[in-house]
Amino acid sequence: MARTAGSDGNRTEAAIRDAAVELIARHGHEAVTMRQLAARVGVQPAALYRYFPTKEDLLFTLMHEHMQALIAAWRSACPNSDADSIAALTAFITNHIRFHLERRHATHVSNMELRSLSADRLETILSLRNTYETELRHILRQGADAGLFVIEDTALTAMAIIQMITGVIVWFRPDERLSVDEITQNYLAMTLRLTGAGASGSEKHVRQDAEFRAG
Amino acid sequence: MARTAGSDGNRTEAAIRDAAVELIARHGHEAVTMRQLAARVGVQPAALYRYFPTKEDLLFTLMHEHMQALIAAWRSACPNSDADSIAALTAFITNHIRFHLERRHATHVSNMELRSLSADRLETILSLRNTYETELRHILRQGADAGLFVIEDTALTAMAIIQMITGVIVWFRPDERLSVDEITQNYLAMTLRLTGAGASGSEKHVRQDAEFRAG
DNA sequence: GAATGAATTGAACGTTCGTTTTATTAATTC
DNA sequence: GAATTAATAAAACGAACGTTCAATTCATTC
Structure with missing residues (x-):
């Protein structure tokens, strides 16, 4: 698969921010993995790199x-x-x-x-x-x-x-x-x-x- | 090599504790690696596991x-x-x-x-x-x-x-x-x-x- | 409805991680 | 001084890490 139906860059970026704040606050930056974050957002790890290098x-x-x-x-x-x-x-x-x-x-x-x-x-x-x-x-x-x-x-x-x-x-x-x-x-x-x-x-x-x- | 001249379990354990406290305080537990800690103590990583499981x-x-x-x-x-x-x-x-x-x-x-x-x-x-x-x-x-x-x-x-x-x-x-x-x-x-x-x-x-x- | 750009997947890269295993040497005991 | 134990080295394990790349699909424009 590739681009999903209804996908929206602005919404995805906001979802990444929200999930990241919560995960990092709870587990710490080092302990949170990009895979973990992606899973929380409901996206593949590679997609995160479209928004944050x-x-x-x-x-x-x-x-x-x-x-x-x-x-x-x-x-x-x-x-x-x-x-x-x-x-x-x-x-x-x-x-x-x-x-x-x-x-x-x-x-x-x-x-x-x-x-x-x-x-x-x-x-x-x-x-x-x-x-x-x-x-x-x-x-x-x-x-x-x-x-x-x-x-x-x-x-x-x-x-x-x-x-x-x-x-x-x-x-x-x-x-x-x-x-x-x-x-x-x-x-x-x-x-x-x-x-x-x-x-x-x-x-x-x-x-x-x-x-x-x-x- | 193996056991080093003058090695002492009590001293090594104390050195591990001291180095660990300082490194963890500075970088955080997740960010400190066992290799990094061992290097600070002046010992191989495997040696740490004799003191802490x-x-x-x-x-x-x-x-x-x-x-x-x-x-x-x-x-x-x-x-x-x-x-x-x-x-x-x-x-x-x-x-x-x-x-x-x-x-x-x-x-x-x-x-x-x-x-x-x-x-x-x-x-x-x-x-x-x-x-x-x-x-x-x-x-x-x-x-x-x-x-x-x-x-x-x-x-x-x-x-x-x-x-x-x-x-x-x-x-x-x-x-x-x-x-x-x-x-x-x-x-x-x-x-x-x-x-x-x-x-x-x-x-x-x-x-x-x-x-x-x-x- | 073809062309273009935006959004995402799937697979893989090389690296590094915590840990284990085995072998080897130093110190201690008798 | 032989036997035993304590302390470490050296090498390797599989797993997980951050990140990259090519391919693919959705959305938009003209």
């Missing part, structure tokens, strides 16, 4: 688009530059958690498969990551300068916050006892306390365990 | 011993059960960061290579991990019950703290601008604020950016 190209494409989407999401979610730092931090945390919970698989790939990239492509991804993290560092520094935050070390605090709020994808599973909104408010409250902003902006969001379980 | 057995051994060492380290570092919750939390954070900074490679392996384990071995490791994390949950719950902490959700807060303090191994490199002690104090201060214990126990550790850079 190599296995690594496929991985890089997924990671690159994910990082660009993350930065784009923040650009459209961040408040005006004259907003106060607490509002900016709130927007950052909220956007980050929502974005990552919506794309758990893609985030896993972007965070775990860096070592499968060639040197120059690794640098491309790390540069995008740094661009994003710099946004948080700016918020923290401005807030600290304005006396709104208590921060010992801006870079270290930024890393700590990002590790904490990205970690949600490790344990969160849909149909969990907590809704996405509850989780977001919870992480936000912790972040505001962590940065010393708790007293001025977070109390209204704080609820106790019992209320969470009841709701 | 399969590649997965080697990985599991490394992860299992690491998790048991982590739990043992906490058992010998945790204060008496009549100590207050802030002291217990302080001991937990301090022990965790020191332990992980001393074993960055092994921690990387234990955290990233879970998907290379068979189902029953995965369960063994996850069970040990749960044992460890339960210790933190107990501290948080006791402190919340005693009114020392402000915690919305014990399980979620425990996950957030562990993600945050384990994340130190991702960015920390020796000969960094911050010493291990400074990093530990910094994470401790953030954790105490995050749990709402900041006002009563952490101020004496807080220092500003400028002082860190100067020190």
Whole structure:
């Protein structure tokens, strides 16, 4: 056989991307074979090479688009530059958690498969990551300068916050006892306390365990 | 040739473990080949099979011993059960960061290579991990019950703290601008604020950016 | 409805993988 | 110093890997 009835390049490419994200997130890039991926898509292995020249190209494409989407999401979610730092931090945390919970698989790939990239492509991804993290560092520094935050070390605090709020994808599973909104408010409250902003902006969001379980 | 002069099974096994931890941490379990590992040890691939029956057995051994060492380290570092919750939390954070900074490679392996384990071995490791994390949950719950902490959700807060303090191994490199002690104090201060214990126990550790850079 | 391009198959390439087997040498025991 | 055991080398196994190539069929254009 050859070309199949109803075949469509755009649909096939999208199916490859979707299947690849899920398989790589679950088993890792090295562990996923092109045959395995092709079988999941419902196609022969050779067909994959019409869309991605190599296995690594496929991985890089997924990671690159994910990082660009993350930065784009923040650009459209961040408040005006004259907003106060607490509002900016709130927007950052909220956007980050929502974005990552919506794309758990893609985030896993972007965070775990860096070592499968060639040197120059690794640098491309790390540069995008740094661009994003710099946004948080700016918020923290401005807030600290304005006396709104208590921060010992801006870079270290930024890393700590990002590790904490990205970690949600490790344990969160849909149909969990907590809704996405509850989780977001919870992480936000912790972040505001962590940065010393708790007293001025977070109390209204704080609820106790019992209320969470009841709701 | 065959047995080499001065060869010693104990030394060879230790060399295999050390090389395996480093290689797996850097490249991932799937990406490391037995030939590559053997070359690093300075031995032929077949020699590895005298010490570990399969590649997965080697990985599991490394992860299992690491998790048991982590739990043992906490058992010998945790204060008496009549100590207050802030002291217990302080001991937990301090022990965790020191332990992980001393074993960055092994921690990387234990955290990233879970998907290379068979189902029953995965369960063994996850069970040990749960044992460890339960210790933190107990501290948080006791402190919340005693009114020392402000915690919305014990399980979620425990996950957030562990993600945050384990994340130190991702960015920390020796000969960094911050010493291990400074990093530990910094994470401790953030954790105490995050749990709402900041006002009563952490101020004496807080220092500003400028002082860190100067020190 | 012939010509052209897009989409895919089927088969194969050389390479590398984890692992096994057998033989050989070094250390230890008696 | 012979017998035994521990430690390794050397070579090979079949299987699976990423990838390529030619052939073939579907869809579109004119």
